[in-house]
Amino acid sequence: MRLDFSVAVHSLLYLDENRPRKIASRELATSLQLNAVMIRNILSVLHKQGYIEGFVGKNGGYQLIKDLAEINVGELYDLTIPPTISYARFITGDSKGTQTTDETDISVNISQTLTDLFTLADEDYRKFYHQFTMTDLKRDLHAHGFFRQLINPK
Amino acid sequence: MRLDFSVAVHSLLYLDENRPRKIASRELATSLQLNAVMIRNILSVLHKQGYIEGFVGKNGGYQLIKDLAEINVGELYDLTIPPTISYARFITGDSKGTQTTDETDISVNISQTLTDLFTLADEDYRKFYHQFTMTDLKRDLHAHGFFRQLINPK
Known part of the structure; x- marks a missing residue:
């Protein structure tokens, strides 16, 4: 769930700001x-x-070990939101091949084509996040618009 | 819902194969x-x-008007899966700014930073689909692997 990623990002930024x-x-x-x-x-x-x-213990709690610049946003994304294994609920047709009502065989074959499409799109989507480190997010937190500017420079 | 996109793709391919x-x-x-x-x-x-x-009527039904080569997959995606307007349920923190328990202001500011990140990632994701026409999907349907090959040529 995408919330897990946000929890990780928020927690790391909070630990960083409160060092040590x-x-x-x-x-x-x-x-x-x-x-x-x-x-x-x-x-x-x-x-x-x-x-x-x-x-x-009494003075327990969490501390950030790494530097924000060493933490890749895409790695955090992959860690907290693993790739979808099955796209079954997003796919139409008769993937089990139990019927032969469809003369064109689209019903049986569409499943693999759509799965390939969604899988490749997801791989591409993850590459987006891999471009950044947590330092970029921290900068945006302190100056909104930094991130938009980084992606779409005037 | 991503299923709407699959319904559109599947329907168009079916209408195409069964012309006229x-x-x-x-x-x-x-x-x-x-x-x-x-x-x-x-x-x-x-x-x-x-x-x-x-x-x-008696001999009614649907017919495809356009050529598959004229139908952009990304346009179909945008049509059937509009961009998310609110990422509220994927975002942590106190976006309403009702509390001031967080000295670092991360809690209040993280919402806009994560919204920008997700919005830009989604825009990038859509670009992936815009690279293709329905002809590419039809080819893959008849020869699985075509699509993977198109994206990741050896």
């Missing part, structure tokens, strides 16, 4: 306006991938 | 494996845009 303070998931939850459980799932993924460190 | 026969929405429904009402909604859009013609 350790941030509890409850504090992040307030900033993200989401419940802490949902955020912890994503923090766990970011932890496994070596983006952040977590400390337990 | 007039095709009833019931026959299309069998090929698409969807109910006829859903298909008629999309056919109505295609009719308004001048892709197809509809005839009522």
Whole structure:
């Protein structure tokens, strides 16, 4: 779900701005306006991938390990929103080939053609995000329009 | 919904293969494996845009007016899947600015940054589809792999 990506981006930006303070998931939850459980799932993924460190106890919380410039936005996207494995619910026709009512065989063959189209489009879509690092997003956060300017320079 | 795009693509390919026969929405429904009402909604859009013609009566049905080579896949995509107006459900933070719990203002500002990111990514995504005409999809339908080859030539 695209929200997982936003949770990751928001959390990393928050940890960065608050360096070197350790941030509890409850504090992040307030900033993200989401419940802490949902955020912890994503923090766990970011932890496994070596983006952040977590400390337990009284002065516990999360800290960002990497520099924002080292964090590719596309990698975050791939991590939090894995490619769709099946496009079945977006595809028309008789992909199981159970009927032969369609003389032109479009009904049976359209599934593979549309799956290829959607898969290639998704690969292309991900390339867009891979052009940027978290530093670009941070700049836009402090000066809206930076990002639009970066993509569509006058 | 992405299914609307598939309905349009499938219908146009079916009408093309069956030229000059007039095709009833019931026959299309069998090929698409969807109910006829859903298909008629999309056919109505295609009719308004001048892709197809509809005839009522005993020998009624739909006919493709345009040549597949004249039908851009991206135009079909834009027609059936309009750009998202609001990304609210994919965005974290306090976009209404009702709270001031977040000293860094990330919570208030992240909404616009993520909206810009998603909007620009979507514009880029649509460009992918605009590279092709329905003729490309027809070729792939008859020889799977054509499309992959077109995008990623060896």
